[in-house]
Amino acid sequence: MTNLSTVSGKPELLLRMEGIYKSFPGVQALSDVKFDLHYGEVHALVGENGAGKSTLMKILGGIYHKDAGRISLEGKEVEITSPAMAQQLGISIIHQELNLMPHLTVAQNIFIGREPRSKPSFIVNDKATNEQAERLFGMLNLKLDPNTKVADLTVAKQQMVEIAKSLSFNAKILVMDEPTAALTDTEIDELFRIIRQLREKGVGIVHISHRLEELKQISDLVTVMRDGKYIDTLKTGEASIDQIISLMVGRTIFEATPELPENPSQEVVLEVRNLNRGRVLKDVSFDLKKGEILGFAGLVGAGRTEVARAIFGADKYDSGEIYIKGQQVHIKSPGDAVTHGIGYLSEDRKRYGLALGMDVKENVAMAAMKKFLSRIGWVDFKKISVRGDDMVKALNIKTPTLEQKTKFLSGGNQQKVVVGKWLTADTDILIFDEPTRGIDVGAKSEIYKLLNDLVHQGKAIIMISSELPEILRMSHRVVVMCEGRVTGILNAGEATQENIMKFATMRSSVIQPSS
Amino acid sequence: MKSEPKTAKTLFRSDAMQRIMAFGALIVLSIGFSLASPYFRTFDNFVGILLATAVNGVLALGVTFVIITGGIDLSVGTVMTFSAVMTGVFVTNMHLPIPIGILGGILAGSTAGLVNGLMISRMKIPPFIATLGMLYATKGLSLVISGLKPIYFNDTPIFREIAMGSVLGRVIPGFEVPNAVLIMFGAAIIANFILARTILGRYTFALGSNEEATRLSGVNVAVWKTAVYLLSGLFAGLAGVLMAARLNSAQPALGAGYELDAIAAVVIGGTSLSGGEGSILGTIIGAFIISTLTNGLRILSVPQEWQMVVTGAIVVLAVFLDILRRRR
Numbered sequence: 001m002t003n004l005s006t007v008s009g010k011p012e013l014l015l016r017m018e019g020i021y022k023s024f025p026g027v028q029a030l031s032d033v034k035f036d037l038h039y040g041e042v043h044a045l046v047g048e049n050g051a052g053k054s055t056l057m058k059i060l061g062g063i064y065h066k067d068a069g070r071i072s073l074e075g076k077e078v079e080i081t082s083p084a085m086a087q088q089l090g091i092s093i094i095h096q097e098l099n100l101m102p103h104l105t106v107a108q109n110i111f112i113g114r115e116p117r118s119k120p121s122f123i124v125n126d127k128a129t130n131e132q133a134e135r136l137f138g139m140l141n142l143k144l145d146p147n148t149k150v151a152d153l154t155v156a157k158q159q160m161v162e163i164a165k166s167l168s169f170n171a172k173i174l175v176m177d178e179p180t181a182a183l184t185d186t187e188i189d190e191l192f193r194i195i196r197q198l199r200e201k202g203v204g205i206v207h208i209s210h211r212l213e214e215l216k217q218i219s220d221l222v223t224v225m226r227d228g229k230y231i232d233t234l235k236t237g238e239a240s241i242d243q244i245i246s247l248m249v250g251r252t253i254f255e256a257t258p259e260l261p262e263n264p265s266q267e268v269v270l271e272v273r274n275l276n277r278g279r280v281l282k283d284v285s286f287d288l289k290k291g292e293i294l295g296f297a298g299l300v301g302a303g304r305t306e307v308a309r310a311i312f313g314a315d316k317y318d319s320g321e322i323y324i325k326g327q328q329v330h331i332k333s334p335g336d337a338v339t340h341g342i343g344y345l346s347e348d349r350k351r352y353g354l355a356l357g358m359d360v361k362e363n364v365a366m367a368a369m370k371k372f373l374s375r376i377g378w379v380d381f382k383k384i385s386v387r388g389d390d391m392v393k394a395l396n397i398k399t400p401t402l403e404q405k406t407k408f409l410s411g412g413n414q415q416k417v418v419v420g421k422w423l424t425a426d427t428d429i430l431i432f433d434e435p436t437r438g439i440d441v442g443a444k445s446e447i448y449k450l451l452n453d454l455v456h457q458g459k460a461i462i463m464i465s466s467e468l469p470e471i472l473r474m475s476h477r478v479v480v481m482c483e484g485r486v487t488g489i490l491n492a493g494e495a496t497q498e499n500i501m502k503f504a505t506m507r508s509s510v511i512q513p514s515s
Numbered sequence: 516m517k518s519e520p521k522t523a524k525t526l527f528r529s530d531a532m533q534r535i536m537a538f539g540a541l542i543v544l545s546i547g548f549s550l551a552s553p554y555f556r557t558f559d560n561f562v563g564i565l566l567a568t569a570v571n572g573v574l575a576l577g578v579t580f581v582i583i584t585g586g587i588d589l590s591v592g593t594v595m596t597f598s599a600v601m602t603g604v605f606v607t608n609m610h611l612p613i614p615i616g617i618l619g620g621i622l623a624g625s626t627a628g629l630v631n632g633l634m635i636s637r638m639k640i641p642p643f644i645a646t647l648g649m650l651y652a653t654k655g656l657s658l659v660i661s662g663l664k665p666i667y668f669n670d671t672p673i674f675r676e677i678a679m680g681s682v683l684g685r686v687i688p689g690f691e692v693p694n695a696v697l698i699m700f701g702a703a704i705i706a707n708f709i710l711a712r713t714i715l716g717r718y719t720f721a722l723g724s725n726e727e728a729t730r731l732s733g734v735n736v737a738v739w740k741t742a743v744y745l746l747s748g749l750f751a752g753l754a755g756v757l758m759a760a761r762l763n764s765a766q767p768a769l770g771a772g773y774e775l776d777a778i779a780a781v782v783i784g785g786t787s788l789s790g791g792e793g794s795i796l797g798t799i800i801g802a803f804i805i806s807t808l809t810n811g812l813r814i815l816s817v818p819q820e821w822q823m824v825v826t827g828a829i830v831v832l833a834v835f836l837d838i839l840r841r842r843r
Binding site: 083084099100103104108112113115117122123124 | 792
């Protein structure tokens, strides 16, 4: 491949996306976004969860269709209507979940759909397939054996297969989504070497990542997105990490003075020490006080839900200790957790929190059925109705009747039913995972009020959230996680969006709060 | 450029090892039964095992493809009977020449397979349900078309020779191996070629390994899935012709239940029900393990009911051992 990158010394424009709009039911994912890419340029794309980076790239890759806007490739306007078309145009996307067939060999994967044939043409020519693959590997000095089954390769090598596949399509643009997430340091060096070689050849590379120090190493430009909008593009060499972070989060928060509930007591109800689980959780330690809302912040994949699930007995962990009210406990299942007074309101309440086909009162009773059995074991429906009624009144759940199936309730009210379930189970420690996801603004404040009421009553709450304003508004303290580690525990005073984001992107070292 | 070290672990887990272990099991069984009974280790009995495997073997070949794609075909047994009945209709009732009749039978099976494929790939009906429906449909059709009576091939005695005659015996005196056995091995060689060397075989594995990735790579998944089920029906058709020749009649009441033996053979042979891997050699070995087992147990006067219990246990054991082998 000849070097396409320069004409008269300056890099030529390879891709221009402008005025891109995209909405999904209920959310405007992209508004007036622009993105430029030149030949031989490594361009980083950063932003918080939900900023719109993946959506933008999926539009480029033909997986989504834009609502409005223009895409020009090498000066010509194009309409990218399918992944196949994107591939033809020279656009290659390497997703985080690799698109490979594990049982087939490396060469077979690369040439699937375009296998070299023998005579007659229904016979595949494996020899030619391997040879062509070897030639591809030679171009980038990839150390791959075309005959190995993909399932037998490490993740790093599997990524190389995807890169080789893109090359074989003469990709002009390569988009890599979080490519270093599963790699060791040595493998990352190798990946960067390959990226540099591709850059030499004039390929334009889009590198989506939250690992800001890495991006400083490898990228030429960095574009920041926030809330579905284009914010700015900086020369990586001239920008500092702090600068990038403040662009990622800088928004005027409409948060009023944080109406935090009164200060929690000093009584520690839950203590977690050195929780470890494979590569997912590393030495996680923190404590939770009675009457406190402990926020858990971090980017997707930081491990927050995994911590919750480990405490709740939903997942096994490798090592670590959990203490409830000073006593060490060994929680082997959610049932155990409930007995110890822990309740978990999962991220996806429709999948894990409710039985949608059952009604309000049945869902409320679900975690504490023992309470509703008569002496011989029959279910006492009258008792369930009474309790359901109590919860509806106490939590202000808007439902026509107790017999309304929960799938017909709005998101906010569904969430309240789940809270009712855990209150009925007499839990004192509640873990809320993304409590206001999918809930409209009006209902959100009701949930916040509910959280405040709960800690007033002496409950202790862990609140996992990806919405920084929510974390700032509601938390007494904030635990920030990054890639399985607790990178910081901040007091309300220290917690600012910038600070949290700094810790959320910090891949090593732990800093304790000052008090 | 070679780079992946072949550790002992990868060798143990490899496909080749799986087949070696299956073959080893077959040898152990054979030796065991030979030692247990003198009646087992005769040439005639050996031929008997070969013959008993023939029909199921051919049936299992088509099922192998389907299971590698991660699907299932419950209809192969009744499609086989349906094809036998159609052959009877063509040859005996309509007095068509035997080769036409045979082609017709195979075509009947292929058509059923095609319909399965279209239901699964276009209408998105799950394979279990689609082929279950085909099972009932062809069961009924066999009874309707035959008028509830067997169709005999007495007018065309040559027909029986297809299965029970012995071309081999005429060439090598004393080697009276029935033609059906040769047909089975021939079909297996062709099936293996298709699976290992053709584009259809390649896409069979691709679909089973990661259907979505295959689709995103531009392969027309619907067409190739349909082709796999058509192939299954084709082999069921061939099995039907073979069975009709063996029995010198098309028996409309038979057939249901054969699919289980076919699936068992495929699974014992190392093909995973979750798709993506498998082999014809494994399936053939699996088919022989089943018939050797049945034969040996019968010779040892084990009642038929217990034979079935043993077969069931072997199927579960085979899959469990394979799961263990993969995990380690």
